[in-house]
Amino acid sequence: MPSTPFGSPTPLSPSPGQKVVSKTLSATPLTVDLAGRSVSTWGYDGSVPGPLVRATAGDLLRLTLVNQLPADTTIHWHGIRLRNAADGVPGLTQDPVRPGGTFGYEFTAPDPGTYFFHPHVGVQLDRGLYAPMIIDEVADPGGYDTEWILLLDDWIDGTGTTPDDVLTKLIADGGTATGGMGGMDHGSMGGMSMGAAPWGDAGDVTYPLFLVNGKPPGDPDVLSAKRGDRVRLRVINAASDTIFTVALGGHSMTITHTDGHAVQPTQVSAFYIGMGERYDAIVTLADGVFPLVAKPFGKASGGQGLALVRTGSGTAPGPNANPSELSGQILIGSQLQPASSSLLPVKTPDATVDLALQGSMKPYQWGINGAPFGKNEPLTVAAGQRLRINATNMTMMTHPLHLHGHTFALPSGLRKDTVLMAPMQSLAIDLDADNVGDWMIHCHNIYHAEAGMMIALNYRR
Ligand SMILES: [Cu+2]
Known part of the structure; x- marks a missing residue:
């Protein structure tokens, strides 16, 4: 297997009139002071949280990660409906960024909102590697002073x-x-x-x-x-x-x-x-x-x-x-x-898949659909389908279920990309398969995710 199966993503050129927002983000070891207690951690650009990335809906973002950590890393732009090559999942959308390496994330941010970014490697999120990302509306929404x-x-x-x-x-x-x-x-x-x-x-x-x-x-x-x-x-x-x-x-x-x-x-x-x-x-x-x-x-x-x-x-x-x-x-x-304004158009699902969250604390094993990530069978969808995911939490813990690259609608129509699922709760979530690629669905408890509570959602090609 080649060591760099993904290579570098194709650079994007701005379309006519499209604004470009560029920023370099260095992931480094650092020391932070927590009310007089000095702790060693990892962060972006020397602070915890890292620097705000801000753009307007429709802008082209060019964000360069410089990895100065003693470990592989990536950045995932949490909640953004971006192109697959910029999603930051090693082994699924890119090669891990090696120590000393750089990676250019280029994508259009289509939807205004409150987001954040963090690594998608191991349990690095539980260090200081996180920062806010705000995508503003094209027209000033007004209605607030600050x-x-x-x-x-x-x-x-x-x-x-x-x-x-x-x-x-x-x-x-x-x-x-x-x-x-x-x-x-x-x-x-x-x-x-x-x-x-x-x-x-x-x-x-x-x-x-x-x-x-x-x-x-x-x-x-x-x-x-x-x-x-x-x-x-x-x-x-x-x-x-x-x-x-x-x-x-x-x-x-x-x-x-x-x-x-x-x-x-x-x-x-x-x-x-x-x-x-x-x-x-x-x-x-x-x-x-x-x-x-x-x-x-x-x-x-x-x-x-x-x-x-x-x-x-x-x-x-x-x-x-x-x-x-x-x-x-x-x-x-x-x-x-x-x-x-947030509703999906009314449509009968074209396909339905089941997603069962499973596992336990003792032993510490978490998975989806019968096995941990890597051993479970990816979910698949065809481009253009309205997909219904029948999600069930078959454990006695609560799990925040997060989908990459899309948002889903709850039965009420509420749009989310992360939803808390209480113990034994079932929830039918609908999404429009309008963003071709291979995507993750996972628990956003980072320890559960790393222990295997993830599954891929792959577009059939
Ligand atoms: Cu979980």
Whole structure:
């Protein structure tokens, strides 16, 4: 087998009038300061999160990855409906980028929305290798004064272990050496009235810290604006193993988009966000200092992510701020209703396939359709088909199911590219096969994915 079966992707030339956005991203080892604790990790361009990549829908992006890591890597542009050769999956769409190597990702970003990017190699996502990507609408949507991007993360790298060590231990111990799993009664966690806790056993790894915009609660990011400002929040869950509940103390939020797609505006006190999901919300700011809290769901270790919103004077809430909004009704994102602009055209599916999420903590084995990735049979589709995927979660854990290169519609019509599937839940998801290539469908718990909870969706040629 040749060592470079994929070679370099064909360069793209801009079409007449098309704007080009170029950027170089260097993946390097670095040290970050987490409230006085110095940790070694890997990141993009020397910071965690990495730099924002921003363009307008229809632009041609030319993004060059320079790999200065001591390991192979790639970049996956999460949620973008891009050409297959730029999707960043080693062995499926490209060769891994070797240490010292570079790779040019060139693609048109067709859809506005909130996205992020990260490696698609091993468990590198659980280092500091993630950054936001915003694709703006061609016409200014208006309706808000300012915008804040909030990247949520669970952090363990450099705290005496690495994500690779964590995975090795999960497999060796069959999960027994970690907290937050197997037999915990999450229904009574913290005595909070969470209703029927929807996610069962959530999370395999015990994290010492949770970050918002790269900062722990002991040294939180401070977001400043004026009282009365309308702010667009773009919330991205870049964590590897943590579902968060997000609330802004003293405020309600109006959810406007999920995974880039417009929804019927919905006012909430708090919402769940699974790994790989994004939610946009509009908030009208009150006067004072308020905690924006990302509370991990079902983690035995405690702790939380925190940022501060400041519009006036007042005492800053402490690291353990517990806004009452977290104790009320919490939105499950898949229950949002789509905006009419986000609907797929009405069409009967041309083909149906089954997708069963399977596995267990003990032994630590995860797979789809009877086997781990590499041993399972790829799903196939013909270009032009409306494909229905009958997805079933046959495990006792929640899994965020993520599809590359497309978005899908839930039975309600809600468009997503990542959806939380609760234990034993079934969900029919429809997609239009309009982007030829070989694509991944996988759990966005990066430890589950790396242990085999992935499957390919290949276009028949
Ligand atoms: Cu999973």
